[in-house]
Amino acid sequence: MTPSPPSSRLSRRGFLQLGGLGAGSLMGAAALGGCAADAPAVPAPVDGDPWKQFAGTTINFISENTAPTAAIAADLSPFAELTGITVNIVSLELQALVQRVALDLAGGQSQYDVVYADPYQVLAPYSAGLADLRAFDEDPALPSLEPGLSDFIPSQLTATGRFGHGDEVFALPYDAPTMIWQYRADIFDTYGGRMEADLGFDPTPGADRTWREYLQTARWINEHVAEVPYGTGHQAKQHDSLMCDFSNVLWSYGGDYFENGQDVGLYGTRDPGECLLRRPEAIEAARFYNELVSIAHPGSRGWDWDGVANALRAGEVAMAPNWHENAASNESALPGLIGYAPLPRGPVRSANIFGGTGIAISATSTGARRGAAWLFAVWATSPATQLANLTSSAGGGTPTRESVYSLPEVVKAAQRPSRLPNMLTTEAVTTAWEADYIGLRPKIPMWNECDTALFTELSRMLAGQQDPEAAMNRAADKIDRIVARGWVA
Template identity: 65%
Template sequence: MDRNPHGPSRRDVLRGALAAGAAVTLAGCGSQADAPHSVTVDQWRQFKGATLNFISENTAPTAAIAANTRPFTDLTGININIVTLELTALVQRVALDLASGHAQYQVIYADPYQVLAPYQRGLVDLRTMQADPNLPHLPGGVADFIPAQMDAAGRFVDPNAYYTLPYDAPTMIWQYRRDLFDKYHDRMANDLGFDPTPSGERTWDEYYRIAQWFNKNATSDVKYGTGHQARQHDSLMNDFSNVLWSYGGAYFDNGKEVGRIGSRDPGPCRLDSDAAIAGAEFYQKLLAIADPASTTWDWDGVGAAFRAGRLAMCPNWHEFAASNEQVMPGKAGYSPLPRGPVATANMYGGTGVAISDNTRPHERGAAWLFLVWATSPQTQLANLKSKAGGGTPTRTSVYELPEVRAAEKRPSPMPNMLTAAAVRQAWEPDKIGLRPKIPMWNECNTAIFTQLSRMLTGGSTPADAMRNIKARVDQIVARGWVA
């Protein structure tokens, strides 16, 4: 999921870093030979002279690594070529590569829904690498990764196997103009009858009323109280799902398990339930008072509008904090999303890095060295500090480092850490929002955001939209998936 914002922020920085720091012309593509291997007491140097190709979406950790691959090459003697693509193009390229029987890309950015679930059989079970006495082990082991992320990004169906290591962790939270909430706090509290300060204890109904208050009372400071990523796009499914789950709606039975571990046969879609329809009705009501441009925005669009001072608040991916702090330092605040009548949900969009099962034995070993290094605490800390992106750690131990803890307060040299208190709550098992991890999700997702878009533009009622989605998703699931 390409979550980089517009303007003088991460998209431009990432592009520059990738162009300057990464070789995008693959060396040795199509070669049938295995990687070189030598017997040495240094496990990190045994594949010296090898070349790896890493295919990734354009994300913050990849940009930071691409801007400075030298530490990995100095450590291992391995050259790493990094190719970045938009996610849809990446999925197509990976599918072709896995079907070819030969690994052009040894290391794969494996989106849980578009790569891991449909193509899990084409990825290496990384337990075999961690158990190999001839290879370096993960520092801190698998247990150092945040558990919900390890499951959501790394596992599929089998709760013991893991096919990726958590690599990035974008999560939707409540982003708001802290300066405006401070300025109008007392007036809002008096008019609304509750403390408007954003927190996970606020409700979606209160969020609606706060947005409405800004629309009516603060037009000299901000144009709209809220904005959303409600374009007919994956972003719309993400934005809506937070509300759906908070109302007790679910895409399938056992939704938490289907989201966390995954399923090849999730059963019938449950979007025709009363709870799901109630969530859709509220979402339609909320969007009716939001910035009208919301139906044209994905996450980039709403992020740019927030930074431009157009919105008092919005739900968006937490990693936009780096851009917020660059453009309007000190003015943004971050909180978990509001709760609904039944639950709290904060959509998780993280991804792991995997090894192609088409790799030859020494290639596989070299690829494991890259995975261990790229997800290590030292590299994640370096990524946090990088001017080429930032990213967010996926390891518990990194968040416990004193300098990382200190960065949670302004002025912060690691601006994404300003969201740490919010995302720590968002990643709790009962609060993390996990879309269904099923092989056919991409097609289901298209059905979902297409019908939601019709609902928002007056083409159907919430009840009809939910029933139409259910009917289409049931058809897709019944057809199954053959990879």
Template identity: 60%
Template structure:
């Protein structure tokens, strides 16, 4: 069974400003350490730390992701360890964000544990979540195995922090999933045609750290023109949708383009004031021009596909390669066993960049203190090395570890080679390369990103349809983004 993917679907505007105004009127977001509307957790001070909250039921709201599917399928180890039961509600991301916003605005504290998407949940509602350092430092509570330092540093920042100054030190979520865009290619067809392609193209076509986006384009053209094994060389997630922003961003960053002046910090730690958009810059225009050329030779279905569509097209044998989230490795192996390779995305004039789409899990500050402590036990267990290793091997899950120590486990290391009982690990080398600080692609972590995202993919859709020039598309997107940012988060 294919694992659910940690994808990023589009969302309708959530009316967050109105929600926040309502929350301010009720005090729900003014002081989120208030007890909320639910009873506190069961508590036995004489029990050992993992059993003190036995009899409690926690509510966890999550996107329908791979790690949550694995955990939901086997919660018994946690309940046996703690005596705590967990009710899991899974939703599409847009519905999740709206549900969380309403819960916080009401002050009811229905959800103890929240899948805190960095852009749609964490950035807009950072004050709603507990600083996890207080639990890690509490001698009465179990500590994280390996501590915070065992989490991959870019993940801990991108998925777990938000803000500037003292706020940037807070850890609001533990890295929980880590989908990352990599180059997925038909290794069997590349091997079959390697010599012919090299002779025709004048370079080795096998993906490497030196492969450029222009070479990717040339390889795609070669498959279009020189073989009948596939109809097209490349496919893309270029529907008017969040997926289009993700697909384009890899090229934007590779060409040296940026969304905002301090893109690295804005992507990694977040801010409420990112400054003016840099999408009018020559680097962004050059990236848009290349992307338009690339889509002109791609499978025409690309204009109707999000990540699921391009993944299905790839597995159906329509094209030879594509950029996509690495966790499609599990389903690739079911349909094309042994035929798919994975590599870091090509480089442009500036660098290689692969979009990171990870998310953390957080504890709501709207629930009473003992419930927060019980929730800490769940966060601790759900992100523990042994749990992450078990998720990799789950028949219904398959999420990718966010802890350094898991990648050193002997069976996890062995799973990077076929035959693999953990098929997502077949993409691990490419993913680790993409996570390097110089390669990771981090979209802006700002409270108003959902609106900015919509503005961008709307203009990109005009670009790939041929209705806007690269300069016009980038300028129009920048103009709209600047208006959104200038308006701010709450009117």
């Protein structure tokens, strides 16, 4: 690759001028055949422009069907005009994506150049098949990240981009769904005084409220409020959503899945040690969660995150923990009526599970496609593109760049009326991303199996088939067997 002079690297001002999304297309897997064979030799920059040096190249991006990908796929023309590169996007459900990526990396086929690297099902098991992005960022012949890696929210960069305690960066933070407390502000405005008089505490949602107070508030709404049938709803279906919902309570009670759980969640490991769900804190969390779901909307045991989001918007529940990126849909359905706060605290802390993911470059991608993949990763995670995604009618997502939150239009959008309704959650999620509040599931290669073991036993508990202590012990036994068996790529 012919290095370009340092002066050709994109300035911050130039970067912020790259925004604006319009009308591209999602391409199916069938459209990808033959791309690898057609990759041109690595060319020199066109007229000294490092963004044009891979013009004519076609790359393939495989992604879960998420909000930022929907927004980008709706209009790839700004990137095509900037670079002359064609991007085929394959958008799949997560399990199908994991299978495709695993086959691609195992076979060394390099069909997919840019990969949506879920931290638990792609990054942890397949980090050896992903490129270290620092090499691209430090190459003077390539545009670098502007204003730099340090602009990504620190907890997100580590949780979505690293595996192990080395210095490698395998992925750039791409989306940031986080579970927070979502509630009917109008119900609390109308009944808050009566609740406080009857319950003996201020029920206003926030991280100073306890989970026990949350339960008491929900029960009071069940009994006294005609506008909504139930005080709370939960994503307690036998599904990954149940693990997410329960984990918030587990961590708040001081429980965890493995020793040094925050470190395992941030950096990951292949050998997490013995499962901690047998400990008293975990059992007490399970007892409380069982009680909480018992007074929640009875539909809770059949709901995942979509089910509980729909219930809140339909006026079936007054509050629920759920992913913050529902804010735009909430505002469309119930304008001005939904409020947001960090989740309640337990005996130890408030914990808010983080579900973000990064985008990575396959280590098997070569030549011009490899360089083009870097240009796409830089552009797709740039402040300008993240701002444009917020305004897209096709998708959205939440910025992972600290600088975006300082932009005047984003600051303004954190208050109603808001033209960027996901930003109404800003105060809640920025708190939730702090080290003392963020909740991180274990970043281990075998987490998917452990997750299934946990939500299966929790579901049996919620159905009355076993008590909380038995559920935690059985889950721990299964998880220990899974971890002891290990994982081989």
